[in-house]
Amino acid sequence: DAKTTQPTSMDCAEGRAANLPCNHSTISGNEYVYWYRQIHSQGPQYIIHGLKNNETNEMASLIITEDRKSSTLILPHATLRDTAVYYCIVRLFPGTASKLTFGTGTRLQVTL
């Protein structure tokens, strides 16, 4: 699986959009971008994934650049409960249920 690079930490004011970047310059054509988050003392939680088109669900939006070398996870209206470590992962899909390799992620701190 391709490696990813994320900032170690970010701050965001409550109610504002949180934009979390991820670089994956060695991504291959059949690899997807996944985002998970881990709130303190809990197991990781799936957020969203995409291949090349932008994706949106009830939790977040995922913007992938045209060359697919980077992406941004957007939490449109961050709340205190969004404080967590966010992991950007690339892996093969579908039909290739394989291990996720977690990096160190971005620690997002949402403040009042």
Next chain:
Amino acid sequence: GAGVSQSPSNKVTEKGKDVELRCDPISGHTALYWYRQSLGQGLEFLIYFQGNSAPDKSGLPSDRFSAERTGGSVSTLTIQRTQQEDSAVYLCASSPWEENGYTFGSGTRLTVV
């Protein structure tokens, strides 16, 4: 149940003892994974099972670690002769074959004293 269930939630054991950690995946999920997370560290892949295929054991740190999955459902992770460095949160996750994302359990916090 609705989610991945792990038991026990906490386990304290003496160095040198064997422990068994249990994972009940979501019904119908064909893939099951074990990870561990040491204090303040990231997630470390241990092993995964996919249907009837041979498990990927590439992440097991030593031969003291083993896991099985019975009947394609419940999985048990066994650690023999536990050491203090085995202290961590052990996380289990499952997913369907055509998966959107893993669902993780709440983990078992193992403390070796």
